Amino acid sequence: MEVHLEHLTKRWGKVVAVDDLNLEIRSGEFVALLGPSGCGKTTTLLMIAGIYKPTSGYIRFDGRVVNKVPPKDRNVGMVFQSYALYPHMTVYENLTFPLKLKKVPEEEQRRKARRIAEMMGIGHLLDRYPAQLSGGQQQRVALGRALIKEPALLLFDEPLSNLDARLRLTMRAEIKRLQMELGITSIYVTHDQVEAMTLADRIAVMREGRLQAFATPEELYERPRTLFVAGFIGNPPMNFTQVEVIQQDGQYLAVNPDMRLAVDPDRGSRAAGRGRVIMGIRPEHITLARDGEPAHLEAEVYLVEPLGRDDLINARVGKETHLHFLADPALKLRIGDRVRLRVDTSRVQFFDPETEQSLLWS
Amino acid sequence: MDEGALRTGLRPRQMYFLMFLMTLLTLPIVVGYLWIFISTFSRRTHGLIPVDIEGRPFRGLTLENWSFLWQDPNIWKVTLNSLILALGLTVGVVLISAMAGYALSRIRFPGRKGFLALTLILHAFPSVTLLISIYFVLRWLARIPVVGRGLPLIGGIGYNTLGGVILVMVSLQLPLGIWLMKGFFDQIPWDVERAALIDGASRFLVWRKILLPQIKPGIAALSIFTFIAGWNEFLIPYTYMTQQEKSTIATYINSLLSETAPVNYSQVAAVGLFQLLPVLLFFVFTQEYLLSIFSGGMKGGA
Ligand SMILES: Nc1ncnc2c1ncn2[C@@H]1O[C@H](COP(=O)(O)OP(=O)(O)O)[C@@H](O)[C@H]1O
Ligand SMILES: [Mg+2]
Numbered sequence: 001m002e003v004h005l006e007h008l009t010k011r012w013g014k015v016v017a018v019d020d021l022n023l024e025i026r027s028g029e030f031v032a033l034l035g036p037s038g039c040g041k042t043t044t045l046l047m048i049a050g051i052y053k054p055t056s057g058y059i060r061f062d063g064r065v066v067n068k069v070p071p072k073d074r075n076v077g078m079v080f081q082s083y084a085l086y087p088h089m090t091v092y093e094n095l096t097f098p099l100k101l102k103k104v105p106e107e108e109q110r111r112k113a114r115r116i117a118e119m120m121g122i123g124h125l126l127d128r129y130p131a132q133l134s135g136g137q138q139q140r141v142a143l144g145r146a147l148i149k150e151p152a153l154l155l156f157d158e159p160l161s162n163l164d165a166r167l168r169l170t171m172r173a174e175i176k177r178l179q180m181e182l183g184i185t186s187i188y189v190t191h192d193q194v195e196a197m198t199l200a201d202r203i204a205v206m207r208e209g210r211l212q213a214f215a216t217p218e219e220l221y222e223r224p225r226t227l228f229v230a231g232f233i234g235n236p237p238m239n240f241t242q243v244e245v246i247q248q249d250g251q252y253l254a255v256n257p258d259m260r261l262a263v264d265p266d267r268g269s270r271a272a273g274r275g276r277v278i279m280g281i282r283p284e285h286i287t288l289a290r291d292g293e294p295a296h297l298e299a300e301v302y303l304v305e306p307l308g309r310d311d312l313i314n315a316r317v318g319k320e321t322h323l324h325f326l327a328d329p330a331l332k333l334r335i336g337d338r339v340r341l342r343v344d345t346s347r348v349q350f351f352d353p354e355t356e357q358s359l360l361w362s
Numbered sequence: 363m364d365e366g367a368l369r370t371g372l373r374p375r376q377m378y379f380l381m382f383l384m385t386l387l388t389l390p391i392v393v394g395y396l397w398i399f400i401s402t403f404s405r406r407t408h409g410l411i412p413v414d415i416e417g418r419p420f421r422g423l424t425l426e427n428w429s430f431l432w433q434d435p436n437i438w439k440v441t442l443n444s445l446i447l448a449l450g451l452t453v454g455v456v457l458i459s460a461m462a463g464y465a466l467s468r469i470r471f472p473g474r475k476g477f478l479a480l481t482l483i484l485h486a487f488p489s490v491t492l493l494i495s496i497y498f499v500l501r502w503l504a505r506i507p508v509v510g511r512g513l514p515l516i517g518g519i520g521y522n523t524l525g526g527v528i529l530v531m532v533s534l535q536l537p538l539g540i541w542l543m544k545g546f547f548d549q550i551p552w553d554v555e556r557a558a559l560i561d562g563a564s565r566f567l568v569w570r571k572i573l574l575p576q577i578k579p580g581i582a583a584l585s586i587f588t589f590i591a592g593w594n595e596f597l598i599p600y601t602y603m604t605q606q607e608k609s610t611i612a613t614y615i616n617s618l619l620s621e622t623a624p625v626n627y628s629q630v631a632a633v634g635l636f637q638l639l640p641v642l643l644f645f646v647f648t649q650e651y652l653l654s655i656f657s658g659g660m661k662g663g664a
Contacts, residue, residue: 051556072562084553088575101562145561 001062001152001185002027003048008057010043017043019209021057025187030179032196033189034232035206041189044206045155048187050074061153072101077146078155081162083138085130091117091141092126098149112148119178120144136167143175147182154179154186160195172198193233197221205229222347227356230280230349236312238280239323242353245271245279254279254348258318259297264346270359271350277359280349283312286325287342295340299323301333315339402427402632427632436607437633440614443524444637446516447531447599447610448592450524454532455539455588456581462536463543464569468555478544485537493601500526500602524609527599531592539584546580547573582651590641611637 003025010018018040025031033041046052048059050071058065066074085094095116096109104112117123120140130138139159146154159175160168176199179186190196196203197217205212205220205228213220213229224230230238243254243261245268252268254261263279271277289295299315302322306312310326313333317323325341327333350359372380397410404412405422414422430437465471466478504510504520517523550573558572559565574581596612603609606617615633619625645652 049560051559071559076560078560080553080557082551082553084557086572098561
């Protein structure tokens with residue numbers, strides 16, 4: 001099912017939870033709504049589900065405006081962060097509740113419940129009550145309950161955030177597999193950019209009720225259009241420093257009192273002559289220069305945060321420019337060590353400090 | 363309960379001391395009940411000791427005080443009336459409170475805040491001050507044909523009918539009931555309700571199939587409270603029903619306290635005990651639910 005949001009707005013008194021949101025979701029697409037907590041993701045989802053009425057704007061399912069259609073007639077399934085299972089019903093009763101309301105014959109209910117339970121790996125739990133299940137099992141039941149009525153649209157509201165890290169990985173993979181198998185159009189709300197990047201075909205980044213970007217994960221990663229998107233997508237987050245880009249001897253140099261970095265002319269040319277701009281470099285595009293290799297920057301290790309597979313190094317360039325990058329823990333970098341850094345200057349980003357818009361992509 | 367005791371952090375000694383203190387404080391009440399019990403089976407008593415006419419102790423035991431059970435047919439009429447009053451009150455209060463409580467907890471409508479404040483004030487309002495105005499309302503209701511005073515079982519809803527008494531009591535009990543029910547609904551997470559709406563339920567079905575089962579302990583507690591209140595009520599039936607000895611047990615007892623003839627207190631005690639017994643039994647079996655109304659909780663759930 002295609003879902004179109006047009007100028008969708010929701011106000012709570014003076015608070016604007018969702019502000020003029022425009023989104024076109026294709027049939028069968030998996031879209032993530034990504035943004036920090038409180039930016040209006042849940043509100044958007046609940047409007048699509050029919051729980052909240054939009055203050056203004058339209059929601060279209062396959063072209064039809066559904067603003068006034070009650071939730072039960074929208075044919076959507078939803079998975080909540082809190083699971084929202086019915087505590088007084090067994091797993092079986094939870095699963096078949098949507099079917100019962102549709103007056104599906106008992107025999108068919110049983111068959112479908114068994115199939116869904118099989119698919120979700122909860123076949124042995126059908127007689128239990130939700131309180132007797134672990135968080136992961138509850139989430140599977142909730143997912144099964146959303147799937148059993150074969151909805152045209154699946155909504156997820158941070159379904160994994162109450163699970164422990166390990167389980168989150170498993171469930172994430174499972175949701176991805178299920179969605180690909182079933183091909184149901186899905187909208188997945190999360191504040192976790194890794195989740196959004198791994199699951200979604202396209203990501204809608206929201207901030208304070210407004211849509212910041214709507215693009216594929218690669219696009220958001222390689223060509224972020226705003227400073228916010230650049231900082232929000234990617235882990236560890238992008239490094240930002242104020243520089244001025246000048247042209248010298250046919251080269252473009254990003255200059256501030258702490259450093260002079262020759263950058264890719266394609267990119268540098270768009271930032272040159274604009275006075276102060278913000279330069280962004282992803283940590284993964286900074287590497288240690290091997291012996292004999294020329295370095296772009298010299299720095300001093302300021303802080304070392306072991307992440308397990310990598311060490312996250314906070315290095316100080318000059319007096320007050322800090323850059324994060326990842327280093328092999330085997331190198332045993334210590335605070336105060338001098339390091340020589342190479343930067344993949346063909347992948348640096350530039351932003352206007354006033355408008356926070358990208359100077360490269362628009 | 364056990365966990366509660368553990369969590370007080372008291373040492374056994376302090377616990378025993380507190381128990382002793384509480385026993386001491388409740389002793390007068392316990393002795394009072396004991397006296398009622400003993401005196402109903404005695405001709406006379408000296409303190410807690412039954413005596414016969416000559417004053418010899420531990421003599422003069424008799425069932426005479428209980429003879430109203432087989433000699434006065436009115437007792438069964440008033441018992442039935444009390445039962446109808448208590449049940450009618452319970453059904454009315456629980457049904458209306460559960461619906462109003464849901465609306466007040468879940469739906470935003472104009473006047474919601476004002477209504478909540480008003481019910482709170484009404485709850486604090488002493489009902490005695492309303493007696494006279496209610497009298498006129500009931501007189502007026504009595505003039506409605508059939509419904510006024512021509513219904514079976516409850517007589518009607520007008521003055522001098524059991525139904526009228528139920529009506530008045532329901533409205534007096536509602537503020538508390540509504541607030542309690544609202545509190546219980548408030549504790550149910552919104553998401554469960556939203557999930558049910560998305561699963562295809564109507565608002566009414568959500569209330570009936572998803573929310574009510576989850577506040578069962580609250581409904582049970584309110585039912586018990588209301589039932590006992592109706593069973594014991596004296597003032598309203600006394601005021602709005604004319605024949606005391608034929609209204610409810612409470613007014614029946616009052617009718618025994620004649621101002622002209624000498625009062626047989628042992629008999630009064632016997633009727634009192636007769637009225638108390640169901641309540642006591644009821645309480646013993648349901649106290650867990652009653653406690654849940656104070657802790658306001660649905661601990662454990664299903
Ligand atoms: N029912 C509501 N009443 C009033 N304000 C609300 C309500 N729901 C959400 N909001 C406000 O709307 C904004 C967006 O909330 P929400 O959609 O829950 O954010 P998110 O899901 O992205 O964390 C927040 O400022 C929140 O306080
Ligand atoms: Mg949310």
